[in-house]
Amino acid sequence: MEQRGAYTPTPPPAWTPRTDPAPLLPDAEPYRVLGTPAAREADPELLRRLHTALVRGRRYNTQATALTKQGRLAVYPSSTGQEACEIGAAFALEERDWLFPSYRDTLAVIARGVDPVETLTLLRGDWHTGYDPYEHRVAPLSTPLATQLPHAVGLAHAARLKGDDVVALAMVGDGGTSEGDFHEALNFAAVWRSPVVFLVQNNGFAISVPLDKQTAAPSLAHKAVGYGMRGRLVDGNDALAVHEVLTEAVRHARAGGGPTLVEALTYRVEAHTNADDAGRYRAPTDGDAWRAHDPVALVEAELTARGLLDADTLEAVRADAETMAADLRARMNQDAPLDPMDLFAHVYAEPTPQLREQEAQLRAEIAAAAEDRPEGTPR
Known part of the structure; x- marks a missing residue:
């Protein structure tokens, strides 16, 4: 029985999405070029540049390991x-643009022009970044997960406010998409329509955690829709496809179209780092399909099919990579000059009283140790 004075709610106002989600959705299949008819239209010079950089990158990885x-x-x-x-990622940017790498992105840093030894300085345990971020517009390698993403958005937003024609490309792994910084960066970028591109390298594992333990989303690229930006899905082992997708995303951002989230599907062939035992969570055969889809071999097959790569040219490219590795080896085998006072030189613009006191204490200890050193002992 209806009660007297019963409240009957009114229906909510008609609702429509603020943004049509259809154009933001990634394709059902990863975009690829190599091995398709579209590859025949690729610029031969670009193919050669990609191949040379890939071969050098592979050799750099083995030498650094x-x-x-x-x-x-x-x-x-x-x-x-x-x-x-x-x-x-590196080839998609103009000289005036900025790259924000994660700790695994040494090859992108080198491809931007940073010295190979300086690129390894942070991983060597020496002081600070190892290179001048402003020289090649490359932010420091970021070891904390995803913290570089808000920095990229801030720089891109500031550049637009100043009228600078600059795009920031921020790289992160699939594990980084589970961090709060990822959410904050994408949300700010979409709201501000900042000229920034996010590249997620989905290599299957966040150290030992597989992707299905991190997210139930159809793909990481689908996450873009929730923030109101475009999502793209690309074959991360197809250098031409990655270059094409990122170049278009950078162009879109530069023209005022806002950010893009690109997910590159790839595979981490080796362990997370040299300190990791991947055998504890992966079988030796787990990556066989990806090894057969090797990024270097894919480009070499295309070059060979088009008559752009012969045995002599391939040997020259590999010899160039060996020269780079030998130079890296020789320079890394030299002990870096270390000054203990550097501990205090770059902490604050104006040293605090406590810092000055600590510096004076260390100077005194070093001087006392030198006085106690026997005659003729190297200092």
């Missing part, structure tokens, strides 16, 4: 198998 075993590097997170993501 060897340096960890020799005690010359504290840690190295190899990107073997992911080289196409690294090189594609």
Whole structure:
């Protein structure tokens, strides 16, 4: 029986999405070029540049990994198998743009022009970044997960406010998408329509955690829709496809179209770092399908099919990579000059009283140790 004075709610106002989600959705299948008819239209010079950079990157990874075993590097997170993501990211940017790498993105940093030894300085355990971020517009390698993403958004937003024609490309792994900084960066970027591109290298694992333990989303690219930006899904081992998708995303951002989230599907062939035992959570055969889809081999097959790569040219490219590795080896085997006073030189613009006191104390201890050193002992 209806009660007297019963409240009958009115229906809510008609609702429509603020943004049509259809254009934001990624394709059902990862975008690819190599192995399709579209590859025949690719610029031969671009193919050669990609191939040379991929071969050098593969050799750099093996050499840096060897340096960890020799005690010359504290840690190295190899990107073997992911080289196409690294090189594609660097090649998509103009000189005036900024790259915000994660700790695994050494190849992208080098492809931007940073010295190979300086790129490894942070991973060697030396002071600070190892390179001048402003020289090549490359932010420091970020070891904390996803913290570089809000920085990229801030720089891109500030550049637009100043009228600078700059795009920021921020790289992160699939594990980084589970961090709060990822959410904050994408939300701010979409609201402000900042000229920034997010590249997620989905290599299957956040250290030992597989993707299905991190997210139930159809893909990481689908997360873009929730923030109101475009999502793209690309074959991360296809250097041409990665380059094309990222170049278009950078162009879109520069034209005022807002940010794009690109998910590159790839595979981490080696362990998370030299300190990781991938055998505890992966079977040796788990990556066989990805090894057969190797980014270097894909480009070489296309070059060979088009008559752009012969045995002599391939040998020259590999010899160039060996020269780079030998130079890296020789320079990394030199002990870096260390000054203990650097501990205090770059903490504050104006040193605090406590810092000055600590500096004076260390100077006194070093002087006292020198006085106690026997005659003729190297100082």
